Amino acid sequence: MTATSSTPSAPPAISVIGTGYLGATHAAAMAELGFTVTGADTDPAKVDALARGDVPFYEPGLPELLRRHTETARLSFTSSISEAVAAADVHFICVGTPQQRGSNAADLSAVEAATLAVARAMTHDGLIVGKSTVPMGTAARLRTLAQAAAPDGVHVDLVWNPEFLREGKAVEDTLHPDRIVLGSVAGADLGPLLEIYATPLGAGTPLIRCDLPTAELVKVSANAFLATKISFINAIAEVCESAGADVAVLADALGHDARIGRQFLDAGLGFGGGCLPKDIRALAHRAGELGAGRAAALLQQVDEINMAQRQRVIDTVLQVCGGSVLNRRIGVLGAAFKPLTDDVRDSPALNVAAALHLRGAQVVVFDPQARATAQRQFPTLTFGGSVTEAVTDADAVLVLTEWNEFTSMDPAALAALVSSPTVVDARHCLDAERWRAAGWQVHGLAPAGHAPAPLRAADALTPV
Template identity: 55%
Template sequence: MRLTVIGTGYLGATHAICMAVMGYEVLGVDVDTTKIEKLASGEVPFFEPGLPELLTKALESGRLRFSTSFQEAAEFGDVHFICVGTPQQKDSEAADMTYVDAAVTSLAPHLTRRTLVVGKSTVPVGTADRLAGLLHELAPAGTDVELAWNPEFLREGFAVDDTMKPDRMVFGVTTAWAEEQLRAAFEPVLAQGVPVKVTDLKTAELVKVAANSFLATKISYINAMAEICEATGADVHDLAEALAYDERIGGKFLRPGLGFGGGCLPKDIRAFAHRAEELGVGQAVGFLREIDGINRRRRARTVDLVVELCGGVVEGKKVAALGAAFKPNSDDIRDAPALDVAASLHRMGAHVVVYDPAAMDNARRVHPELTYAVNALDAARDADVVVLLTEWNEFRDISPEVIGAVARQTKIVDGRHALVPAEWRAAGWEYRALGRP
């Protein structure tokens, strides 16, 4: 079986590389020639631990190639994976289906034999039925072209493991043949005992957005408790630990702090709420609006803590911002809380110096008004306040004595509850964190 992967962004490139390493012949297809040229030369155009080494291995094996030709893809592939992005529309909370529709309408006219097209992109429920109609209308093979849905569950920073040994697979299909093709396309994965849920197209479309909505709810729940703790003098960190002992609740995603960002959770919960309203069941997920609101408020409250440590005025003060990516082990700055806080402080007149181990180039491109350092100590030099915004291990492990020797004032806001307050206070730091006394 030969596979094509349409779209070579974060999802598509990871999927293509990993499937080739697992033994399949794979053709990655994209309309972006620069991206294709980079991948073909062995360069991964984004930060993801372990993936560059696998790209080298896949290219050397001869099983992975890249192209901009949809005709070549149609002739080559037995199963075609649609892995393009579905960003939020500029003038709406709805998902932008431009790239998904373009992928299908570009591929379909070249499909002349029985084949399976598999959607992996996160889309509004009902999209698969519409795309199946497009395929049958535009493909010379007509109804011999079938559509299935196989949502992705990648975590940035762990995408290789999540591709090669996921915690589950979901196959949304309409025929036994489509299920057989998917099982053949993922044979090395399924051989490891990975559980499979076979369902209809609509349920498969809903799984990803439902999962992300649940995770966003859990994150925002503990951050709502942080707001209560700030009003009462309680400690949200201790509260979260106490809740985590309840096995019905668990500790995962129950970490208070600056909140979530990135290219998935924020836009997915907004698109989900928007789609529910279109279907006339908006009240069922109306709570997602408040989840989004709680998440946004954490950013504003982090700015407030910095202002408080500056004596009420940040204008003219130097702030060291440790972190720019939305999470560690990633260079993704989409809807990044860290950069949102840094940019807000800059607009208030602070001199903000940013350092991130992986996201510096992306941050500079989007926020050229900020100043950028070469390392954490460089960022903290002569700082009036240090604010930890992305919980990279190198920030967790930094010595309060060492950074205190270069800062102008030993004041820190721990936006991620990543530090041990007692250690920093013992070293003479004034320590503040969301939801902590």
């Protein structure tokens, strides 16, 4: 691979197409690894913010990384894909693949447009690297389209390098990944990518080389497995409640089995966000297209169990409020789908808050980071600026996102603010005995058709 502006021994220059959550993190991390990086996005406002060193979303550690490298010539941003591509040898595609409207299939329009834009703008031989989450078969099709769209005399190849970032820990996951997957056709030159990832590979990160469909399937399979663990423990939690068993102790016992592990075995409100829900639906859809009916049926059940958890929280609140929340004041703690992020995409917490609002409750929501993003999505909800503002005069307090700020609250101080000291801990993250000793009625999630059961002390575990 050669570039008009570099010598054969020069490290590959990088372009990152799409500077949202994934792209901005990847661009900053690649600069941290020592490469010259140009990020490109069609949103000029986002480009301007990133060029100033401002991150338009919450991700711990990213603002410092971004500012450090935008202050030098190592990291820059542009709204011109042609400009970014001309300056680079390796081009990472980091655009979104949301769920299609009216379908469970993934919307691939952005990833296809980005790939074609890069191929058409290439001025010298280069490598396109897909990081977006796509269904099996997408990469092979995009490789063919890219090679057909490239200018005459320019050689382009495409490999797939799925991302495995956790929101709230994205910088660490990019700089110190637990594995690097490179999917390609036989004979592809992976040298530039091996050079880019030399630091983590040298530190012992496993490298998995595979074909394109396997690389595509790794990411969605990982998310599907994690989602299945969450839905499994939530299904078992309902059995535990009915049988008088303790789901938290059960999860601890299961977690000591190295084949199972403790992570993602916390019963509660369930998963949300921009990845797990849409990825399991897209995988189920694609599995159905390929005739893999058992996989599709399993994933549908996982999805249904997860969505039912939101209704269980709503039913619990209705029961503790005497059957109706009309004109009841409900303090909701949490809007983001998980802590350490301001992401409210498919957030169970925000979904529950909105559903109670529609039932006539006076809902006041507080989240340490997600107030602005939540308010844009649900402008009819009321948002407080503090825990105190959310819970004052509340008939019930709901803990729906397990921020440390919530798990460390002083229950005695809060009891003096509320109308009724009743808390629904939908994440099993509070010290139930401490809250009960301060005069609170502490409730978990009730099985369908049953009265909500107070939490036991052993339920007070912080979920992943």
